[in-house]
Amino acid sequence: MVLRLKKFGRSGAALWVGLALGCTAGCASDNSAGRPADGLLDEAVLGGTPAAEALPPTGTDAASPQRPDAKIVPPEEQAPAVETDGTAAAAEHVLQTGDEIDIQVYREPELSGAFKIGPAGEIRHSLAGAIPLAGKTVAEAEAVFTRILAKDYLVNPRVIFKLLASQSAQIVLMGEVKKPGVYPLPFGETMTLLQAIASAGGFTELASPDRVRIVRRRPDGGQTTLRVRVSDLLKSRDGQNDVPLQPNDVIMVDQVFF
Structure with a gap:
């Protein structure tokens, strides 16, 4: 907008400039009261800067003068x-x-x-x-x-x-393992079939590694039987085909046929 100020003289021009500056300051004040400046918001969203870093700190994380009587506890002393x-x-x-x-x-x-x-x-x-x-x-x-x-x-x-x-998370090993019995499952960790067999001392001389069964309970109360060829598991890289066990699994190792 072009202002025609000639007819008002120098005093009128000064008045118009003062009003323009006042409006600009007032608008900026209204804009910053409710939200961050547009440039700051654009930087947070478009410039890739996380909003938490772009906005000024608030609350307990904001920079504030340290109390003279406050005790700073080093990390190694903190519980x-x-x-x-x-x-x-x-x-x-x-x-x-x-x-x-x-x-x-x-x-x-x-x-x-x-x-x-x-x-x-x-x-x-x-x-x-x-x-x-x-x-x-x-x-x-x-x-x-x-x-x-x-x-x-x-x-x-x-x-x-x-x-x-x-004791509520356990498995049972039966048949041709050296130490059959009930074994606890480490809470929050995964135990695999090969790890369980190793915990039981491994196979006996009469064991058939290719005739291993895992009897598993289903949520409906029934059972599912998984048949596993342990020799195939041993051939896989990094045990990637090993079978993770679930609580209350029963592992049965059959004898070899002569």
């Missing part, structure tokens, strides 16, 4: 976050007799270690004594143990519970 083995399933697992758990007490190695829940449903701890844990979830057991330490032994204890093995 780890209280957790189980990192999965919601592990935290909600209900402990039972025979389950194995790992207890880590921060900066207290003599109070840490692996424990197995005995027939009475409890663990025996060197400091806290008998602690009943059967029937509690891993998260609940962690909280119980933490309260016991905080009440009588330690100030603000930091405790981590991890489920190592569960």
Whole structure:
């Protein structure tokens, strides 16, 4: 727009310039109050810069003066976050007799270690004594143990519970293996057929490696039988054709025919 200012003289021109500058400042103020400037938003979206980096920091992450009495704790001095083995399933697992758990007490190695829940449903701890844990979830057991330490032994204890093995996750090996029996599945990990056979000491001299069956339960209550030629598994690269096992699988190794 072209402004015709001649007839107003110098004073009129100054007035028009002042109004124009005021409008420009007001518009910029209104634009920035509700959202970031267009240039900043365009950079975040079109320029490939993550929005979290493009926008100014807010909240506790924003730069702010350090309190003079604040204590900075170096990373090596910070306690780890209280957790189980990192999965919601592990935290909600209900402990039972025979389950194995790992207890880590921060900066207290003599109070840490692996424990197995005995027939009475409890663990025996060197400091806290008998602690009943059967029937509690891993998260609940962690909280119980933490309260016991905080009440009588330690100030603000930091405790981590991890489920190592569960009797509810197990497999059975039968037939021509050197150590047939019931074996726990490591919780949260995968065990394969070859690993299970190795855990049982391998095949006997009478075993037929090409006559191995895996009997597996179905959700509808039925069973599925998988027939496996172990000699073929051994020929595959990096065990890529190995069979991952599931809880309650029954592995049967038949005898060789003469």
